[in-house]
Amino acid sequence: MELECLPGxxxxxxxxxxxxxxxxxxxxxxxxxxxxVGVSRKTVQGGGLLQTLERTTVGGIPFFLTEFTGPxxxxxxxxxxxxxxxxxxxxxxxxxxxxxxxxxxxxxIRYGMEYVxxxxxPGRMSGLWLDxxxxxxxxxxxGYGNILSMTLAPREMIHVDMGGxxxxxxxxxxxxxxxxxxxxxxxxxxxxxxxxxIGPGQIAIQSIDPKSHHF
Amino acid sequence: MQADSVGGIAxxxxxxxxPGEKVLAAHGLMLYKEQPVQIHRRTMKSLGVSRTHLxxxxxMGDSDENYFFxxxxxxxxxxFSRDKGGEVRVLPLAPGETLRLRDGHLIxxxxxxxxxxxxxxxxxxxxPDANGQRPVTYLFADEMTGPGxxxxxSYGNILSFQLQPGxxxxxxxAALLAAANTVSVRVDWLASPSMASTGGVPLPVLDLTGPGRxxxxxxx
Numbered sequence: 001m002e003l004e005c006l007p008g009x010x011x012x013x014x015x016x017x018x019x020x021x022x023x024x025x026x027x028x029x030x031x032x033x034x035x036x037v038g039v040s041r042k043t044v045q046g047g048g049l050l051q052t053l054e055r056t057t058v059g060g061i062p063f064f065l066t067e068f069t070g071p072x073x074x075x076x077x078x079x080x081x082x083x084x085x086x087x088x089x090x091x092x093x094x095x096x097x098x099x100x101x102x103x104x105x106x107x108x109i110r111y112g113m114e115y116v117x118x119x120x121x122p123g124r125m126s127g128l129w130l131d132x133x134x135x136x137x138x139x140x141x142x143g144y145g146n147i148l149s150m151t152l153a154p155r156e157m158i159h160v161d162m163g164g165x166x167x168x169x170x171x172x173x174x175x176x177x178x179x180x181x182x183x184x185x186x187x188x189x190x191x192x193x194x195x196x197x198i199g200p201g202q203i204a205i206q207s208i209d210p211k212s213h214h215f
Numbered sequence: 216m217q218a219d220s221v222g223g224i225a226x227x228x229x230x231x232x233x234p235g236e237k238v239l240a241a242h243g244l245m246l247y248k249e250q251p252v253q254i255h256r257r258t259m260k261s262l263g264v265s266r267t268h269l270x271x272x273x274x275m276g277d278s279d280e281n282y283f284f285x286x287x288x289x290x291x292x293x294x295f296s297r298d299k300g301g302e303v304r305v306l307p308l309a310p311g312e313t314l315r316l317r318d319g320h321l322i323x324x325x326x327x328x329x330x331x332x333x334x335x336x337x338x339x340x341x342x343p344d345a346n347g348q349r350p351v352t353y354l355f356a357d358e359m360t361g362p363g364x365x366x367x368x369s370y371g372n373i374l375s376f377q378l379q380p381g382x383x384x385x386x387x388x389a390a391l392l393a394a395a396n397t398v399s400v401r402v403d404w405l406a407s408p409s410m411a412s413t414g415g416v417p418l419p420v421l422d423l424t425g426p427g428r429x430x431x432x433x434x435x
Contacts, residue, residue, distance in 0.1 A: 081224055081225065081300055082224060082225075083224070144225070145224055145225030145300075146221070146222025146223060146226065146227065147222075148221060148222065148227065157249075157250040158248070159248050160246070161247065163298075181254065181256045187256060190256065192242075192245065205246060205247055205294075207224075207225045207246060207296040207298070208296065208299070
């Protein structure tokens with residue numbers, strides 16, 4: 001299986017599948033495919049009915065994934081201005097990708113979900129869900145705007161805007177915190193709700209919040 | 216304060232602060248910050264902007280002005296993004312140098328720079344509405360005066376012009392990004408509103424007269 005980024009303002013990932021090779025992605029992001037490429041549903045396992053409803057309706061995790069089986073080509077695009085990065089995961093290497101950013105992943109990659117609890121403030125009180133991907137295999141990720149990546153040393157900490165995180169290593173701890181914005185009631189009401197990421201591991205940040213109107 | 220533009224499609228600004236250095240930005244623009252960087256609220260009153268002035272501007276229309284800023288205090292790095300495509304400019308202003316920047320484009324500025332929101336120009340609608348009124352459109356700007364570094368973002372690309380004394384240029388109303396305070400800004404019409412009933416389509420434009428710097432952006 002080959003993943004190739006077709007760069008541009010709105011980049012596309014071109015997947016070349018050999019016979020019986022498979023790749024999965026979110027439903028609806030396929031741009032084109034060769035007729036021999038088969039399409040099937042890949043069920044997302046995890047939790048009961050209520051948890052499924054919560055992560056699919058409140059969060060941005062898909063109800064199911066679409067699997068494409070070769071031989072042939074598939075093009076996928078997130079319809080957003082930005083950059084595509086192709087990552088190669090080693091066996092048992094885990095990354096957590098922000099909801100709505102995964103383009104596609106090798107079918108050998110185990111798919112799961114990671115939930116980061118919110119701070120119960122209006123706006124992001126429900127927290128956020130991440131796609132947890134465990135290697136081996138290749139993954140394509142779409143970052144809105146530009147991607148800035150950095151490596152955190154053990155216990156090194158960084159505060160990231162809630163919509164800014166694109167992916168992080170599984171070893172990086174994530175939690176939501178409120179940064180008080182001055183004193184008094186206004187300071188609490190207007191507190192910055194940010195994602196606190198604690199190393200060790202690599203993180204990637206995108207310069208556009210996908211939920212903002214950036215066109 | 217050191218400010219650098221990072222990235223190309225939707226650039227972010229990376230600000231490096233020394234201990235005790237401060238940078239001010241609109242609430243919600245932060246992309247990330249290092250843990251040692253402290254965050255505080257900075258009221259407009261502390262910047263010399265009265266509440267009456269701000270409320271007056273908000274009463275005029277869709278002013279994008281803030282009631283307070285977020286203040287980041289070093290040491291450390293903090294990054295900001297406007298979540299839009301375009302260009303980021305880092306502009307050091309000399310003492311007394313003033314730039315009027317259209318609202319909604321300022322990213323951050325050094326504490327030593329003076330901030331004052333203002334009305335850059337205004338013009339009435341060419342046609343009366345159903346009530347026979349001609350609502351007024353206000354063009355708001357952030358007046359930034361040096362010394363200090365300011366950082367702002369355009370939508371699309373920035374075209375820079377330096378007008379000589381008495382030199383004139385015309386821009387689309389939305390295309391003007393910034394102008395020095397020495398540039399006179401006047402609203403003109405490409406066709407007179409009074410011609411509307413005869414089929415003329417009046418288009419408001421900005422008539423700029425130098426001397427001074429003018430910045431126009433392509434994705435207004």
